[in-house]
Amino acid sequence: MQKFLKDWRQDAMGKHQYDSAIFIGDKLLALTNDPNDAFWLAQVHFSTGNYSRALTFLEKHRLIDHSPACRYLAAHCSIKQSKFEDALATLGDKTPAHLLGNSNKSRRKLQHTSGNSRNGVHRKGSGRTERKDKSEEVERENTSEIKYEAAMCYLRGICFAKQNSYDRAKDCYMDAVRIDVQCFEAFDQLMKNCLLSPDEEWAFLESLEFDNITTDSTDGSQEAAQFTKMLYITRLSKYKNPAEFSNAVESLSQHYNLDSNPDLLLSKAELLFTQCRFKQALAITSSVLETDQYNFSFLPLHLACLHELQQTNTLFLLSHRLADLHPEEPATWLAVGVYYLSISQIAEARRYFSKASMMNPHFGPAWIGFAHTFALEGEHDQAISAYGTAARLFQGTHLPQLFLGMQHLQLHNMNLAHEYLTTAHTLCRTDPLLLNELGVVFYHLDHLGEAVHTFLHALTIAKEIDSDPKAWLATRANLGHAYRRQHQWSLALAEFEEVLRQGQRDAHIFCAKGIVLLEMGRCWDAIVALHEALSISPQDPVATDLLARALDENAAEQGWNEDTERTDEALEEAFEVKREEMDRRRERGQRRGKVGVGKAKGARMSEGGEDSMMILSDGEE
Numbered sequence: 001m002q003k004f005l006k007d008w009r010q011d012a013m014g015k016h017q018y019d020s021a022i023f024i025g026d027k028l029l030a031l032t033n034d035p036n037d038a039f040w041l042a043q044v045h046f047s048t049g050n051y052s053r054a055l056t057f058l059e060k061h062r063l064i065d066h067s068p069a070c071r072y073l074a075a076h077c078s079i080k081q082s083k084f085e086d087a088l089a090t091l092g093d094k095t096p097a098h099l100l101g102n103s104n105k106s107r108r109k110l111q112h113t114s115g116n117s118r119n120g121v122h123r124k125g126s127g128r129t130e131r132k133d134k135s136e137e138v139e140r141e142n143t144s145e146i147k148y149e150a151a152m153c154y155l156r157g158i159c160f161a162k163q164n165s166y167d168r169a170k171d172c173y174m175d176a177v178r179i180d181v182q183c184f185e186a187f188d189q190l191m192k193n194c195l196l197s198p199d200e201e202w203a204f205l206e207s208l209e210f211d212n213i214t215t216d217s218t219d220g221s222q223e224a225a226q227f228t229k230m231l232y233i234t235r236l237s238k239y240k241n242p243a244e245f246s247n248a249v250e251s252l253s254q255h256y257n258l259d260s261n262p263d264l265l266l267s268k269a270e271l272l273f274t275q276c277r278f279k280q281a282l283a284i285t286s287s288v289l290e291t292d293q294y295n296f297s298f299l300p301l302h303l304a305c306l307h308e309l310q311q312t313n314t315l316f317l318l319s320h321r322l323a324d325l326h327p328e329e330p331a332t333w334l335a336v337g338v339y340y341l342s343i344s345q346i347a348e349a350r351r352y353f354s355k356a357s358m359m360n361p362h363f364g365p366a367w368i369g370f371a372h373t374f375a376l377e378g379e380h381d382q383a384i385s386a387y388g389t390a391a392r393l394f395q396g397t398h399l400p401q402l403f404l405g406m407q408h409l410q411l412h413n414m415n416l417a418h419e420y421l422t423t424a425h426t427l428c429r430t431d432p433l434l435l436n437e438l439g440v441v442f443y444h445l446d447h448l449g450e451a452v453h454t455f456l457h458a459l460t461i462a463k464e465i466d467s468d469p470k471a472w473l474a475t476r477a478n479l480g481h482a483y484r485r486q487h488q489w490s491l492a493l494a495e496f497e498e499v500l501r502q503g504q505r506d507a508h509i510f511c512a513k514g515i516v517l518l519e520m521g522r523c524w525d526a527i528v529a530l531h532e533a534l535s536i537s538p539q540d541p542v543a544t545d546l547l548a549r550a551l552d553e554n555a556a557e558q559g560w561n562e563d564t565e566r567t568d569e570a571l572e573e574a575f576e577v578k579r580e581e582m583d584r585r586r587e588r589g590q591r592r593g594k595v596g597v598g599k600a601k602g603a604r605m606s607e608g609g610e611d612s613m614m615i616l617s618d619g620e621e
Contacts, residue, residue: 005024005027018048035067042057042063046077071090071091072152075091095172099146147182151180154183157170161362173195199240200396208229227252233245234263239428262297266284273301274431276433286302304365307341307342312343337350337356346376349373364390371390384408401420402437405420409441432461435454436455448485455478459475473502480493484512487519489516505532507536514546
């Protein structure tokens with residue numbers, strides 16, 4: 001009868017007919033009164049979402065102290081009900097020291113012996129003797145119990161994270177993976193929430209004992225260990241050891257046919273995004289979402305690529321579809337916020353980013369988007385507060401530190417900006433945007449040599465990652481200004497001309513070019529450049545002043561001022577001579593008297609016309 005009921009119960013579970021499984025499981029428990037059957041029934045209640053009933057069931061049958069598995073389930077029920085203090089009381093707030101203190105050799109031996117036994121019953125001929133060292137006897141636990149202890153460390157981390165104790169949460173997650181390297185939930189929390197810096201991630205990976213993974217054969221165990229390590233490498237930060245990442249992806253794709261696996265494709269897309277290759281990253285995310293359109297792990301990266309490429313129509317359709325079908329997901333409202341941000345409706349974007357962060361306080365993209373809305377409106381204090389929260393929550397990514405540095409740079413707090421940007425640079429050394437901002441800080445601090453080096457490094461990296469050159473015209477212009485202040489006129493002019501050649505017609509660039517040309521003594525070329533600036537911005541006071549100066553210098557260079565002075569003197573002399581001549585004629589006319597005048601009049605009368613009439617009228621006087 002017991003076998004019949006167990007088979008019936010298992011068949012109902014396989015069909016997800018939980019009511020049937022509970023009905024049969026209850027009868028089986030009445031027959032056997034076996035703690036294992038009671039634990040199984042509690043698991044069914046948990047699977048149906050009846051967390052209170054499952055916990056009460058465990059307490060009723062006094063199963064919580066029966067085994068680590070029961071204690072784990074009881075704590076998990078409390079967590080599902082947001083009773084984190086009760087969960088910690090069940091779990092204890094400390095990791096079992098003896099599990100962490102085991103030597104590698106004894107841990108491997110322990111797992112091998114556990115693999116050859118079930119429920120503590122050893123096979124005959126196993127070579128075990130009764131004379132055991134006491135320390136080894138204490139360390140020997142069943143493999144499943146070790147895994148449940150690791151899982152309880154993971155639950156401790158969840159509780160501490162919910163209580164905003166992120167350092168303790170990080171320690172618990174790390175302990176969980178150290179105890180059981182196959183506790184992926186804990187490893188994923190470390191990576192997904194960026195609790196470790198890239199250097200710390202790689203150091204932690206190297207400290208893990210993948211050799212503890214066991215299979216039926218030694219060769220199989222080694223292969224499984226290497227396979228697991230490569231999978232974990234693909235989850236690490238893409239800002240460090242890209243060669244290791246590429247090797248792991250290549251090996252997994254070729255030897256295990258995982259080239260089209262969504263997790264590996266997501267890792268590839270993340271690497272492309274960090275390299276500012278947004279079109280390639282979007283192509284990968286779009287290909288996955290075409291076949292699995294509600295894979296929410298892809299959505300933050302997919303949305304970021306759509307925003308960078310200004311594909312607002314796609315954002316509109318995606319956000320509407322998600323809002324209709326999955327309003328309970330934080331990523332849905334992240335998509336709505338990104339759409340409103342892309343069309344510059346900042347207040348609406350802030351509202352939906354806030355909603356996403358309230359649904360999941362550990363959702364990093366929502367916090368970053370929320371802070372961006374304040375930055376775009378010039379609310380620097382609130383933006384700094386929001387970025388600071390993101391930096392505290394996600395310690396392994398450089399983006400919050402970068403954005404904090406940019407805010408302080410806009411506020412002209414150069415020392416604070418330099419501090420935050422330097423911190424970001426220790427986390428990521430291959431982000432051209434970060435290097436550009438760091439170069440601007442050096443420029444304002446009058447460290448022109450370091451500024452030039454940083455701008456050149458940013459442009460070099462942008463070229464190496466095959467980024468769009470137009471995306472870094474501002475960096476090239478900044479490099480030109482740094483050269484200008486170093487009085488390297490030819491280099492500065494080359495950078496400004498390159499910016500203009502690539503299509504950025506900006507009045508400020510033409511003004512900068514005009515200044516350099518003036519310093520080089522090319523006044524006429526400077527006048528042309530400054531006229532170009534005024535054609536773009538007719539009221540630009542800088543361009544107007546510079547043009548007046550260029551015109552004066554050009555006139556002096558051509559000698560037009562001296563010629564003008566000589567011409568004025570010559571005219572004055574000519575006028576003086578003419579005046580003296582007229583005065584002499586007037587004096588001679590007065591000495592001749594009326595007779596002379598009459599003769600003159602008679603001589604002119606014969607000519608007739610208007611002149612003779614005028615003369616006659618004069619004579620009548």
